[in-house]
Amino acid sequence: MQDAFWTAGFPVLAAVFLATIVEIVEAFTIVLAVGTTRGWKPALAGTAAALGVLALVVLALGPALALIPIHLLQLVVGVLLLLFGLGWLRKAILRAAGVLALHDEDAAFAKETAALARREVSQGLMQGSEEASPEDAMAFIAGLTAFKAVLLEGLEVAFIVVAAGAGHGLLLEASLGALAATVLVLAVGLILHRPLSRVPENALKFGVGVLLVAFGVFWTVEGLGGEWPGGELALAGLVAFHLAAALVLVRLAARRRERSRI
């Protein structure tokens, strides 16, 4: 039982925990912009509504997936994790090599604050033409902005929770990983009260990408009826293999970039 947790449960929990940190940090930046510009009531209401929708998605999809035959489920979930993980890993490698710019939370915060201020001005110009007061309309727009940010960033988390958890009946571990990361980011964010720009987002994305690709390959092969030497221990080997390969790709991409600049 203890061994099963360390070979399957813990990697799933860790992958979901790290992925959730990346996504919640991005969502938190927008919620913070909404909260500081338009007040915390619409920001928190929008956030709570989006978290409710995401929880419903996980609660509805998770048990529903359990009805699918295990090999078919592992194949579908494995392929989806593979595609999703490859997307994250590709972007993280290109960012680490300097080919793509790193995500900047301070810039995202400034952009969202400016966008909300612009909407406030245009709402003020429309004053009198709407039945609702401009204050109510702005509060609604602010709440909707927070709702959309949390929902869209959280969609990826919900997908990872369901996909990583459903394949081997680890939905509880996956949900705990997401919940722990959400609580951690919100607690740190509330204490600091500014965008969490020091979180090593690309390193996290790189690590999660490696884990998801490894899960994806592992479960796809199990779904196809293949066998892994060493059973679930092969997962650790896959993680090490993809991590080493991704680090080599960072070096190669960086060297190519340097050469193209000369």
Place this chain on the structure above:
Amino acid sequence: MSLLSDVLGELKKMFFADLGLTLGALAAVVLVGLGQGWAVLPDSAAGPVLALLVLTVLARAVLKR
């Protein structure tokens, strides 16, 4: 309507940000599946072969830029 298109856009970004990468990974899975189905590829070799094919697809997607 805008929310729905945003959600669909997010899903597209999740799985089809790089079409070559997505199609290449799917082709790798199909190839391994066919190899096993036709008994060309032993069950114990399916994993390492898929891992290598996936790495090739990823390397191409990264280095083509």
